[in-house]
Amino acid sequence: MRAIRGALSVRSERVVRWIGDDCAVVRAGGACAVSTDVMVDGTHFRLGQATPEDVGWRALAGALSDIAAMGGEAGEAYLSVVLPPSMGDDDVLALHRGAEALAASCGVTIAGGDLARGPALTVAVTVMGWADAPDAFVGRDGARPGDRVGVTGTLGASAAGLALLERGGSGPLVERYLRPRPRLEEGRALAGQATAMMDLSDGLASDAHRIAEASRVGLLLDASRLPLAPGVDSVELAATGGEDYELLVCGPDTLPGLTWIGEVVAGEGVEWTEAPPGAQAWRGFEH
């Protein structure tokens, strides 16, 4: 734990105590958003394809993306790591260095964690994000008919990157898969005006259903408008590929920095227009 603490830094005056006591202690005010995510070797990544640094980065990115999706200011992260017999102290440090590299770029403090032995590398990350008041956070449930639907960035990069990685490739798409960047700044900029927001972790085709269900509305999405990532030529991949960690946003057309892909309508579910046959059955990852 001492070596891990040495690889990490405190980045906020909020943090009063961190690694080394029974608990971390943070000054608390306003409201706090909390999310917890677990990633397991063989299920969410493959050691060998991904380095321990990649795994640390990626696990933290997945959790921070949930803070971005609420429009929160990213605060503290807590990493529980289960280590297989094949991994030693160097690997644990490397994993924490990977997470710390992302934390540093987001102003996040890794304030605590736990280590244990087990059969497969497992990283459980809990993150806390902050806002002045509970209603400053944007949920999935506020979309209203007449809202427009947009996404940040581009789609399909992570799924294309994974496919490339499995064939031994490298490059920007692989980087998008191994080292995704949570859209924290974008989320905060959108938080004042967006009516509903979520991050695209399972793929637009599945995640859009979740916003529709939570908001009790329908989403009408135009497949021809999906912003394909450079190097991605399949609309279906962009709609169904997971782990892009872009934001799916509903709200007025004055929202900044989005590609508009559809609109919110009365009703339920997701309907695709300008789409190839079979699009109604598109799904990303379903739990």
Place this chain on the structure above:
Amino acid sequence: MRAIRGALSVRSERVVRWIGDDCAVVRAGGACAVSTDVMVDGTHFRLGQATPEDVGWRALAGALSDIAAMGGEAGEAYLSVVLPPSMGDDDVLALHRGAEALAASCGVTIAGGDLARGPALTVAVTVMGWADAPDAFVGRDGARPGDRVGVTGTLGASAAGLALLERGGSGPLVERYLRPRPRLEEGRALAGQATAMMDLSDGLASDAHRIAEASRVGLLLDASRLPLAPGVDSVELAATGGEDYELLVCGPDTLPGLTWIGEVVAGEGVEWTEAPPGAQAWRGFEH
């Protein structure tokens, strides 16, 4: 997730959003203590000896014990669960019911979580505890020469219970191992006056060293005064057995509800008196 949510209840007006969005949202004020703990089948428990309900209870208890050790008011818990192929939906629900039974008895809300597949049952729990201000929490680092050293409850029950369980036994000692009760009320009652506090998770012999090191003092412990749990006849087991989740407390002799087992002295490390030969080498679980 819907079935899991159905097995859980919100127990605090602090909780504004819970399971079902990207993040839970809680009203925040004063200061927050956060701890994260991970338990793995084969390392921290054995399925078969422990039921899924036991595992849920025990994982939450271990994390809440850290809140008790800071003197915090237990608030919210977040459970990430990795499920092996042998476990189905019923087992996941049972695990959450076990955690919820403890949560209900502590006023805790299980406000979020994650589920994934992997080779071994793994439960990572993050808990948040609350206080009016950061300095209302008690760390490990405030013990001063002249303080007395005490413990809550009795020692050795969990280790004796595990030994009994491995021989197919049952009864109160086994219950102490499978369903430990974090000392939350005791922790809060002690928080105003205690100078240093921690929970006994690895065994007194090891944990006492941690308080000594964090506070830069020595601890002089009287082995003849350890409060052995009923059915435990070995002082060494009481000193080295882990997972009792009692509190080790330093402070004035006016502190309520403790058995006094020693005193804080200038110097470093832990010295045993009235102890059998070999006591200086006693250790609990060392990470």
